[in-house]
Amino acid sequence: MKNIIVTGCRGQLGIAVNRLLGASEEYRLINTDVEELDITNVAEVLKLARDVKPYAIINCAAYTAVDAAESHLDLNYQINAIGPRNLAIAATDTGAKLVHISTDYVFPGNSEAPLTEFDPVGPQSVYGKTKLAGENFVKDFAKDYFIIRTAWLYGEGKNFVRTMLGLSEKFDEVSVVCDQFGSPTSTAELAKAIACLLPTDNYGLFHGTCEGSTSWDEFTREIFRLAGKTTKVNSVTTEEYTAAHPQSAKRPHYSILDNYMLRLTTDFRFKEWPEALDDYMQFMGFKA
Numbered sequence: 001m002k003n004i005i006v007t008g009c010r011g012q013l014g015i016a017v018n019r020l021l022g023a024s025e026e027y028r029l030i031n032t033d034v035e036e037l038d039i040t041n042v043a044e045v046l047k048l049a050r051d052v053k054p055y056a057i058i059n060c061a062a063y064t065a066v067d068a069a070e071s072h073l074d075l076n077y078q079i080n081a082i083g084p085r086n087l088a089i090a091a092t093d094t095g096a097k098l099v100h101i102s103t104d105y106v107f108p109g110n111s112e113a114p115l116t117e118f119d120p121v122g123p124q125s126v127y128g129k130t131k132l133a134g135e136n137f138v139k140d141f142a143k144d145y146f147i148i149r150t151a152w153l154y155g156e157g158k159n160f161v162r163t164m165l166g167l168s169e170k171f172d173e174v175s176v177v178c179d180q181f182g183s184p185t186s187t188a189e190l191a192k193a194i195a196c197l198l199p200t201d202n203y204g205l206f207h208g209t210c211e212g213s214t215s216w217d218e219f220t221r222e223i224f225r226l227a228g229k230t231t232k233v234n235s236v237t238t239e240e241y242t243a244a245h246p247q248s249a250k251r252p253h254y255s256i257l258d259n260y261m262l263r264l265t266t267d268f269r270f271k272e273w274p275e276a277l278d279d280y281m282q283f284m285g286f287k288a
């Protein structure tokens, strides 16, 4: 059996990785979250890696609260940049592969066409800056790495789908922004992409989001349709929304990622976002 250290195992992606690979006859998962392995501590990370001699490290740990990040700069750099740096150092030290997850927030958000791995970055928020620093550390310190940028992620845990379903229990109508575009992506699909890349030597930077794209208000309408909710979705602009609900972090207006490298180098294809959402709603028992 090949040992795999999973960090952030109690987060959304960590849970999905466990659902997919937990019963594998090939891999033994060594599950850790901050209580068992604080990725910001290089000595702890190196000790665990030297003890278990992993085949791979899958980094599902991150600081993901994008608004709170604006006022927690140091903690953000520690978790999203120093953390992956420490894992990269440990991966190189022990000959392990490193899977690291990044985000569409590394882009400025003002593109008019889907973004490939070859497009210039330019983060606009603390979260985006720290995630980009994490990518760069992985490139600097790891030898055999897969960096996968994803977006609009939902799974088992706190996420947009559950927030909207929660709001629909309390209100007859909700206001949702109509001028931000992206690709909702399920953790189940992202875990499959990780499992596809993992045994290969096809290293590098990848975009990994479900196919197709939408806006937050249309995404919400589809969630409510699948759940059989009659809650009305009022479409509002980002300007109107932030006037009523001030947010600290700037959201990307356009962050549709093109899975260009996956398409060029693998046969793996993400599902279309409505199909992946349907699967998720079914699995979670949210479907009408």
Ligand SMILES: NC(=O)c1ccc[n+]([C@@H]2O[C@H](COP(=O)([O-])OP(=O)(O)OC[C@H]3O[C@@H](n4cnc5c(N)ncnc54)[C@H](OP(=O)(O)O)[C@@H]3O)[C@@H](O)[C@H]2O)c1
Pocket: 007, 008, 009, 010, 011, 012, 013, 014, 033, 034, 035, 037, 038, 039, 040, 059, 060, 061, 062, 063, 064, 079, 083, 101, 102, 103, 104, 131, 150, 151, 152, 153, 154, 157, 158
């Ligand atoms: N969520 C999205 O919409 C989204 C979009 C694009 C990219 N991503 C990226 O996708 C990846 C997975 O996101 P996710 O939504 O699964 O995140 P998540 O649910 O927030 O899970 C992250 C996990 O990491 C843990 N953690 C925090 N600090 C840690 C530390 N110092 N050491 C070890 N573990 C620590 C968290 O514990 P606590 O809960 O106790 O803090 C949590 O269990 C992340 O890299 C994220 O940046 C997410």
